[in-house]
Amino acid sequence: MTMTFQLVLGAFLEAPEREFYGLELMNATGLASGTIYPILGRLEGLGWVESRQEDPDVGTREKRPTRRYYKVTADGLESGHAAIARAHRSRKQPAPWWLPRTGGAL
Amino acid sequence: MSIQPILAALPHELPPEQLRMVERAYTVAAFWHRDHRRRSGEPYIVHPVAVAMILAELDMDHELLCAALLHDVLEDSACTDTELLRDFDERIVALVRGLNALRHSADLEWCADERVLTLKLADRLHNQRTMEFLPRDKQRRKSRETLRAFAPAAARLGLEPIRQELEQLAGSVLSAPAEIRFTFHTVAIGATILPAEVRTRWLAEWLGELHALPGGCARLRFVVRLLWGMPRMAAVLRRPPLSVRDLLRPRVRVLLRCVRWLVRSDARVWTLLAPPLAWLVLDTAADRLGDAMVILITVPPVLAAGVRAVRARLEDRRYGE
Numbered sequence A: 001m002t003m004t005f006q007l008v009l010g011a012f013l014e015a016p017e018r019e020f021y022g023l024e025l026m027n028a029t030g031l032a033s034g035t036i037y038p039i040l041g042r043l044e045g046l047g048w049v050e051s052r053q054e055d056p057d058v059g060t061r062e063k064r065p066t067r068r069y070y071k072v073t074a075d076g077l078e079s080g081h082a083a084i085a086r087a088h089r090s091r092k093q094p095a096p097w098w099l100p101r102t103g104g105a106l
Numbered sequence B: 001m002s003i004q005p006i007l008a009a010l011p012h013e014l015p016p017e018q019l020r021m022v023e024r025a026y027t028v029a030a031f032w033h034r035d036h037r038r039r040s041g042e043p044y045i046v047h048p049v050a051v052a053m054i055l056a057e058l059d060m061d062h063e064l065l066c067a068a069l070l071h072d073v074l075e076d077s078a079c080t081d082t083e084l085l086r087d088f089d090e091r092i093v094a095l096v097r098g099l100n101a102l103r104h105s106a107d108l109e110w111c112a113d114e115r116v117l118t119l120k121l122a123d124r125l126h127n128q129r130t131m132e133f134l135p136r137d138k139q140r141r142k143s144r145e146t147l148r149a150f151a152p153a154a155a156r157l158g159l160e161p162i163r164q165e166l167e168q169l170a171g172s173v174l175s176a177p178a179e180i181r182f183t184f185h186t187v188a189i190g191a192t193i194l195p196a197e198v199r200t201r202w203l204a205e206w207l208g209e210l211h212a213l214p215g216g217c218a219r220l221r222f223v224v225r226l227l228w229g230m231p232r233m234a235a236v237l238r239r240p241p242l243s244v245r246d247l248l249r250p251r252v253r254v255l256l257r258c259v260r261w262l263v264r265s266d267a268r269v270w271t272l273l274a275p276p277l278a279w280l281v282l283d284t285a286a287d288r289l290g291d292a293m294v295i296l297i298t299v300p301p302v303l304a305a306g307v308r309a310v311r312a313r314l315e316d317r318r319y320g321e
Helices: A003-014 A024-030 A033-046 A056-060 A074-090 B004-011 B014-031 B046-057 B060-069 B081-087 B090-101 B114-129 B136-156 B160-175 B176-192 B196-212 B216-237 B242-266 B268-288 B287-314
Strands: A049-053 A068-072
Touching: A003 A024, A003 A033, A003 A068, A003 A074, A024 A033, A024 A068, A024 B060, A024 B196, A033 A049, A033 A074, A033 B196, A033 B216, A049 B287, A056 B160, A068 A074, A068 B196, B004 B014, B014 B060, B014 B081, B014 B176, B046 B060, B046 B196, B046 B287, B060 B090, B060 B114, B081 B090, B090 B114, B114 B136, B114 B160, B136 B160, B136 B242, B176 B196, B196 B216, B242 B287, B268 B287
Parallel strands: none
Antiparallel strands: A049 A068
């Protein structure tokens, strides 16, 4: 798992209830557009995040096209935590603070 | 392309007979549009399928789905009324004929057939969604027409989501600054390498981002980096669907597990590599002792480096990415 993939996944896992749009994720992770969108496509393909089109009314009110929002799924939450924990273990790095440590199984 | 996206968009399953009818409409439309392309370069059939999907999302019946798939066949191909009537019910052909009769936006006001009007609105919605490949003047003219005639018609039929999206899309075309139009057009050209069925969805998303970016430099940086990552994006989106990968996954996993187990221990790796290496050295030594010495000195370190690299790679890639 690449570091950039971990960064994007980490942003979702840190705030599982939050919905992000592409630019927000770019700002949160410091990654470029050409890196973020392939990762979002991959995460969506894996079923780890789901996306929805913003309510068209909001776009009309703010005179801009609608945005697409991404949110981590239940499967993404579980598999993502496990994947990041393994990636940190294999690199012998301490796991991030937000990662659950229940029973040390993850 | 197939009718799968249409069926997936339907809130319920179609009875077998109606399903066969929709499949037939798709086959006929694909045949008559086989040589046609959209301005984006996509096969033309993408458009009728997208129109049918819009109607499927609105839970319209199979006749309207068939008419959506066939809606451009009479006007844009050599197919005739009689040929369509041989394969399809009169009601479906009447819908297609009714749509073709609505030539001007003013016609929407007198059109009394709600089904024909719904079909026309779905057709316009998809055209409005994929307008970026039209010349700028035409985009503006069509968008004004959308706001003047199509959005009110959608409101009259109570199709609120369609009205909202039409207004929002047309509004963004008419209000977009020239710079955003230019950068978006550049992205649209780069996005031609993405799979046709998802291209519009990503372009719509990037159009939204371009509007949200604060200035020209930020937009330019966004576009340049996006174009840089486009081949990777295309590779990600073109990977086999999960169902196919799931079939492959158990075997690949077993294979990876075996290789990982093997390379984890030096003893295991060298037990496997030592016999062929010894045979190679002895065989060479029989003829040329010097060459055998060279092999003995150079090959084991290279193999050891290779094993270390594979070990590191497998540990790093334990999870799918």
